[in-house]
Amino acid sequence: MRTPVTPHETIGADELAGIVELACRAPSLHNSQPWKWSVENGNLLLTADHSRVAHHTDVTGQEVLLSCGAVLDHLQVAAAAAGWRTSVTRYPDTHDRDRLASIGFQKAESVDEHDRALGDAITRRRTDRLAFAAPEPWDALEKLLREVLEGTVADLDVIDENGRPALAAASRRSEDHRGGDASYRYELLWWAGHSHVDDGLPQTALPSSTEARRVDVARDFPVYGTGDRRANIDRDHSKVLVLSTYDDSRENTVRCGEALSRVLLECTAAGFATCTLTHMIEVHDSREMVRRITGRHSEPQVLVRVGRAPETSDPTDLTPRRPIRESLQGL
Numbered sequence: 001m002r003t004p005v006t007p008h009e010t011i012g013a014d015e016l017a018g019i020v021e022l023a024c025r026a027p028s029l030h031n032s033q034p035w036k037w038s039v040e041n042g043n044l045l046l047t048a049d050h051s052r053v054a055h056h057t058d059v060t061g062q063e064v065l066l067s068c069g070a071v072l073d074h075l076q077v078a079a080a081a082a083g084w085r086t087s088v089t090r091y092p093d094t095h096d097r098d099r100l101a102s103i104g105f106q107k108a109e110s111v112d113e114h115d116r117a118l119g120d121a122i123t124r125r126r127t128d129r130l131a132f133a134a135p136e137p138w139d140a141l142e143k144l145l146r147e148v149l150e151g152t153v154a155d156l157d158v159i160d161e162n163g164r165p166a167l168a169a170a171s172r173r174s175e176d177h178r179g180g181d182a183s184y185r186y187e188l189l190w191w192a193g194h195s196h197v198d199d200g201l202p203q204t205a206l207p208s209s210t211e212a213r214r215v216d217v218a219r220d221f222p223v224y225g226t227g228d229r230r231a232n233i234d235r236d237h238s239k240v241l242v243l244s245t246y247d248d249s250r251e252n253t254v255r256c257g258e259a260l261s262r263v264l265l266e267c268t269a270a271g272f273a274t275c276t277l278t279h280m281i282e283v284h285d286s287r288e289m290v291r292r293i294t295g296r297h298s299e300p301q302v303l304v305r306v307g308r309a310p311e312t313s314d315p316t317d318l319t320p321r322r323p324i325r326e327s328l329q330g331l
């Protein structure tokens with residue numbers, strides 16, 4: 001069904017702020033939200049915010065770019081759902097490599113159902129760190145994801161039960177490597193479970209030790225409480241997606257973040273639960289192990305667990321975001 005919308009010349013400040021606010025529901029490493037927005041000559045500018053980097057986790061800065069790619073795609077989805085077509089110019093300022101995109105807005109003639117469904121998925125998507133039931137029916141979802149990624153920079157591989165022991169070994173390797181890294185552990189503790197209200201990971205987003213034991217490929221977060229949520233799922237039955245790119249260039253990494261966002265939103269819209277994973281990518285040895293599992297030469301960038309989990313409508317289950325006035329200037 002297509003709903004006609006009234007044509008306007010330019011986007012209003014309030015509507016633009018609303019679209020940016022929705023886009024900022026995008027995932028980011030440790031909910032660091034490493035982006036800044038500004039408005040110049042009627043265009044919205046997206047800039048990477050290097051003051052918000054988890055340096056001991058994201059040593060290369062790749063995850064800032066993945067996160068910024070995710071927010072850029074969320075922005076386009078949020079705009080489309082509100083009836084605006086976007087035109088994106090990448091690296092609009094050759095002297096400023098952190099200025100990632102300039103985005104123009106034109107009123108769309110209509111909003112289709114898929115635009116609306118993806119926009120709605122932004123409000124429901126969340127990173128779920130508990131065990132999942134198997135992602136059934138799988139074939140239709142895999143076909144959809146392959147179509148969505150067609151023509152993007154991201155190659156898709158799916159790790160199923162057969163590849164799971166090797167992936168669990170890669171996960172252990174990365175955690176063993178980090179075992180003696182006090183700076184990494186301290187940084188993780190700072191972001192995960194601290195009392196800030198609008199960034200980082202609240203304790204409710206983290207598994208207890210009983211819950212964590214059921215997921216053999218997860219990052220080792222600090223554990224809180226004695227909860228036993230989803231006790232009926234004996235262990236994680238997810239399939240794991242790997243997105244890889246030809247190289248680690250800034251441009252491909254941002255675009256891979258955009259692809260990650262689209263994968264997460266399509267999965268959410270289709271009723272699947274997701275959890276983004278990068279700890280295995282952050283450590284050389286475990287990244288090589290993931291690469292070997294995919295059988296590709298290209299660079300693995302990010303993994304996503306996909307499965308079935310009960311949908312929750314409790315808004316307190318959503319991880320909070322910074323107020324929009326902190327990241328948006330010039331409106």
Ligand SMILES: Cc1cc2nc3c(=O)[nH]c(=O)nc-3n(C[C@H](O)[C@H](O)[C@H](O)COP(=O)(O)O)c2cc1C
Pocket residue numbers: 025026027028029030031032063064066067070125126127128129200201219275276277278279318319
């Ligand atoms: C680049 C990137 C890396 C991430 N790495 C992990 C990870 O290794 N483990 C994990 O549980 N979540 C990971 N996440 C998910 C974030 O922690 C999550 O998006 C953030 O806390 C906001 O919560 P939300 O996704 O529920 O809105 C990652 C997200 C991004 C974009």
